[in-house]
Amino acid sequence: MAYSSADLLQILKKNWGYDSFRPLQEDIIMSVLDGKDTLGLMPTGGGKSLTFQVPGLCFPDGLTIVVTPLISLMKDQVDNLKRHRIKAVFLHSGMTTKENRIAWEYLINGKARFLYVSPEKLQRDKFLLELRNLKINFIVVDEAHCISQWGYDFRPSYLNIKKLRKIKPDIPVLALTATATPAVVKDIMAQLEFRHDNVFSKSFTRENINYLVRKSDTKINDVFHILSRTTGSSIVYVRSRKRTKEIAEYLSNMGISATFYHAGLDNEVKTERQNLWKGGQCRVIVATNAFGMGIDKADVRVVIHYDMPPSLEEYYQEAGRAGRDGLTAYAVLLTAKTDSATLRRKITEAFPDRKTIKAYYEAICVYLHLSIGEGYDHVREFDINKFCSIKKEERNEKKCRSSLRLLGQAGYMNFIEEAEKRSRIKMICEREELYYIKGIPEKAEKVLNMTMRLYTGLFMDYVYIRESEVAHHLNMTENEIYEAYLELDRQKILNYIPRTGLPMIHMPTAREETHTLLIGKDIYENRKKEMENRVETVIDYAFSEKGCRVKRMLAYFGETDTDDCGKCDICRAKKADKSKAKKNSEDNLNQILEILRSHPEGVRYLTIERLCGKDKLTLSRNLNFLCNEGFVFFKDNLYFLRE
Numbered sequence: 130m131a132y133s134s135a136d137l138l139q140i141l142k143k144n145w146g147y148d149s150f151r152p153l154q155e156d157i158i159m160s161v162l163d164g165k166d167t168l169g170l171m172p173t174g175g176g177k178s179l180t181f182q183v184p185g186l187c188f189p190d191g192l193t194i195v196v197t198p199l200i201s202l203m204k205d206q207v208d209n210l211k212r213h214r215i216k217a218v219f220l221h222s223g224m225t226t227k228e229n230r231i232a233w234e235y236l237i238n239g240k241a242r243f244l245y246v247s248p249e250k251l252q253r254d255k256f257l258l259e260l261r262n263l264k265i266n267f268i269v270v271d272e273a274h275c276i277s278q279w280g281y282d283f284r285p286s287y288l289n290i291k292k293l294r295k296i297k298p299d300i301p302v303l304a305l306t307a308t309a310t311p312a313v314v315k316d317i318m319a320q321l322e323f324r325h326d327n328v329f330s331k332s333f334t335r336e337n338i339n340y341l342v343r344k345s346d347t348k349i350n351d352v353f354h355i356l357s358r359t360t361g362s363s364i365v366y367v368r369s370r371k372r373t374k375e376i377a378e379y380l381s382n383m384g385i386s387a388t389f390y391h392a393g394l395d396n397e398v399k400t401e402r403q404n405l406w407k408g409g410q411c412r413v414i415v416a417t418n419a420f421g422m423g424i425d426k427a428d429v430r431v432v433i434h435y436d437m438p439p440s441l442e443e444y445y446q447e448a449g450r451a452g453r454d455g456l457t458a459y460a461v462l463l464t465a466k467t468d469s470a471t472l473r474r475k476i477t478e479a480f481p482d483r484k485t486i487k488a489y490y491e492a493i494c495v496y497l498h499l500s501i502g503e504g505y506d507h508v509r510e511f512d513i514n515k516f517c518s519i520k521k522e523e524r525n526e527k528k529c530r531s532s533l534r535l536l537g538q539a540g541y542m543n544f545i546e547e548a549e550k551r552s553r554i555k556m557i558c559e560r561e562e563l564y565y566i567k568g569i570p571e572k573a574e575k576v577l578n579m580t581m582r583l584y585t586g587l588f589m590d591y592v593y594i595r596e597s598e599v600a601h602h603l604n605m606t607e608n609e610i611y612e613a614y615l616e617l618d619r620q621k622i623l624n625y626i627p628r629t630g631l632p633m634i635h636m637p638t639a640r641e642e643t644h645t646l647l648i649g650k651d652i653y654e655n656r657k658k659e660m661e662n663r664v665e666t667v668i669d670y671a672f673s674e675k676g677c678r679v680k681r682m683l684a685y686f687g688e689t690d691t692d693d694c695g696k697c698d699i700c701r702a703k704k705a706d707k708s709k710a711k712k713n714s715e716d717n718l719n720q721i722l723e724i725l726r727s728h729p730e731g732v733r734y735l736t737i738e739r740l741c742g743k744d745k746l747t748l749s750r751n752l753n754f755l756c757n758e759g760f761v762f763f764k765d766n767l768y769f770l771r772e
Contacts, residue, residue: 132162132187140186141179144213151176153331158184161267161303166323168273168304170314170330172449177305178206181269185243186215191264192236195245196290197271200545201396203245216240220256221247227590236263248275249543251289252637253506261296268293270321273304274442277316278651280309281440281663285538286637287320294322307449308442311687333445333686337452338460339696340678342671345463348435349379355461356385356413361430362406365415366447368436376435377415386412392419392546395628397597421447427454434462437472440663441670441685462671469668476664480535480657481528483648489532490541491643492516492524497634504636511544511634538652543635552628553591554580554614557621560588566622572605576613577622579603591626674699717741718751722760722770731767 137158141147150158153171157180160167171177185193197203203219210217218232218241235241250256268290274280276287294302302321309317318326345351356363365387367373373389380387388402388411405411407426414420418438432451438444444462452458496516497509517524533544558566569577579602584592596610603610614625670681679694693700720741724732738748752768755761762771 132159136187137183140183144182144186144215145179150179153329154180154183157303157329160327160329161301162187164301165327166302166304166318166321166325168306168314168318168323168328170306170309170328172307172331172333172335172445177271177307180305181267181303182210182215182243185266188266190239191266192241193243193266193269194260194293195243195269195271196248196251196287196293197245198248198275198284198287200247203247207243207245210243215242217243217245219245220250233259248284248286248289249545249635249637251293252286257292257296260293265297265300267301267303268297270302270304273306273317273321274309274313276304276320277309277313278655279316279659280313281442283538283656285540286543291320291322308446308686310442310685314687333683333688334679334691335449335452336694337455338448338458340448340460340462340682340694341698342462342464342678343698345465348463348465349376351463352376352433352435353380353383353385355431355433355459356380357383359431359459361412362409362426362428363413363431363433364420364429364447364450365413365433365435366438367415367417370417372435373415373417377413380413380415386410388414390414390416390420392417418443418447421450424450425453426450428456429453429458430456431459431461434460437462437464437468437667437671439472439475439660439667441666441682442663444667444670445682445686464671469672472664472668476657476660478527479531479660480653481531483653485528486532486535486648487643487646489524489529490536490646493533493542493634494640499636499640501642502639505639507636508545509634509636510631512631513544535648535652538656539646539648540637541641541646543637545633545635551593552596552614553626554584554587554594555591555624556587557624563622566620569620569622570613570616572609573613573616575603576605576610577617587623591624596628674702714747714751717747718755721748721751721755725761725768725770729770731764731769733767737768 134155137155138149141150153169154176157167157169161181161184169177169180171180181193181195195206197206200221203221207217207219216235218235220229220232224232236244270276270287270290272282275282275284276290277283302323304317304321306313306317314328314330318328343351352365365376367376370391370393373391377387377389388405390399390402394402402411402414403420403424406414407424429451432448434444434447438447448460448462451460493511493516494504497504497511499507499509513526513529517526517529530544533542537543563577576599579599580594581587583598583602584594586592596607596614599605600607600610611627614623614627617623618625666685670678673681677693677700678697680691683689683691693703695704721737724737724740734752737752738745741748752761756763760771762769
């Protein structure tokens with residue numbers, strides 16, 4: 130079925146209220162609807178989601194599958210679609226059996242138009258077999274750079290997408306990414322088995338952003354200095370969870386409203402702080418790189434990088450969260466003399482030796498009580514802090530995280546840090562017994578009664594509950610609800626399992642003998658070399674002053690035919706130098722004329738040089754200019770002012 134521009138605009142207006150598409154959006158949509166494999170290269174804030182959501186609604190029935198790496202982003206997108214009355218579900222490895230069953234009921238009964246799925250789910254043959262029976266219109270690969278071993282965020286689980294292509298070979302694939310070098314673009318199309326090269330790319334230029342690098346001896350003072358002289362919402366990126374809190378508290382004490390955000394916070398806390406910032410009640414959010422993906426706040430005026438980012442891809446994405454409304458914004462990178470060495474040291478930290486990696490694999494399997502041959506497709510809670518704090522073993526959290534990342538890339542175990550399980554309750558006394566139980570505190574009794582009113586199935590199985598919801602209905606605090614549930618648990622009335630934000634380990638394969646683990650050259654040496662190249666590129670961007678910073682960054686992304694931006698700190702310095710040189714030259718001209726006026730008998734060159742005190746080149750140029758323009762003439766080795 131052919132769709133016209135008018136048809137697409139009608140869908141856009143009806144569901145999202147927009148009157149027109151942004152650049153490239155309609156081109157990508159038309160390409161997908163024509164059945165072509167398509168790669169959309171769109172900078173941060175370019176409106177990637179609509180390039181698959183609009184065509185997904187063009188089909189009268191069937192499903193659009195969206196592969197995306199972050200569970201939180203997956204949930205946000207599904208919630209956003211539901212707010213627009215568009216049916217969508219998600220599936221990922223951290224879900225319970227019941228949650229999976231409910232999602233599949235929606236899919237089988239045709240009650241969903243979009244299925245968001247984590248790449249790890251595509252590992253399972255059973256899951257792929259179930260997908261085979263569904264009508265799928267096209268496949269979307271979000272954050273497509275994750276499939277390339279040359280990308281900065283390579284995830285081996287993305288290679289499972291090829292299996293999805295094999296069971297649905299005739300439907301198109303839409304790959305989307307905000308950051309990709311020419312080599313990564315080529316590799317994405319190869320890995321996704323594009324039938325023909327087909328790339329739609331938008332320039333990486335963000336003309337409204339001023340990219341500035343500032344040398345700093347005391348970064349925290351410079352952060353305050355910048356924020357106190359600017360207005361509007363701001364983000365301060367750091368690479369340390371501890372430092373997020375320290376900087377946020379410092380700014381708050383200095384009168385700038387600020388909060389902090391990192392992956393270690395509970396999801397509810399993260400959501401609350403994110404909403405405060407998005408709503409304008411908090412001006413500054415100090416965050417690790419866990420913050421930002423999927424955040425669409427248009428009026429961010431300043432993004433400050435307190436620490437050096439490990440790649441230009443990450444810097445471009447994070448800095449690009451500024452000025453999405455098209456108004457003037459600033460991306461400031463603070464640098465210190467020690468930053469280069471610190472960044473190079475991270476390469477060693479990111480690649481512990483193979484013996485260390487294997488030792489962590491074995492220790493984690495033992496910690497999770499997995500024997501040899503066990504664990505295939507299992508998902509287990511993994512408290513990395515508790516694991517690393519075991520005294521009898523010398524464990525380092527950085528080495529552990531790096532080992533887990535490499536083990537994930539090698540296909541042995543995936544570390545899912547953003548997983549969260551909600552609180553659960555199951556009644557363990559019979560319904561009739563409730564009438565005869567005595568001695569329940571008043572608050573606990575109120576909580577019990579409200580829980581039974583809000584949730585069903587409590588006597589049959591564990592039911593997910595939200596303490597915040599119960600607290601709202603009873604006008605109590607969440608802590609009071611928590612204490613009430615603990616009391617009811619102690620009295621054997623119900624079984625209460627509080628929510629946990631613990632990370633998860635997903636085992637894509639059964640536990641193997643440690644000596645058989647293969648951390649190949651493509652995972653280790655090649656990736657290490659790529660990281661070294663990215664680090665050196667960032668160092669060159671930050672510390673070299675050989676040319677416009679934006680022009681160099683665009684060249685890294687394949688845009689070589691560009692002009693100087695005129696706005697970065699280097700371009701500004703050049704303008705200032707030219708302006709100063711022009712003023713000096715004008716001052717020199719006036720000095721020469723004044724000397725000649727006061728010496729009508731003529732003046733020798735050496736006398737002018739001594740009286741002006743300027744460099745010979747500037748003086749010679751100015752004297753030649755005055756002679757050529759007829760203001761001065763030269764006779765008998767003397768300069769005279771022409772009357």
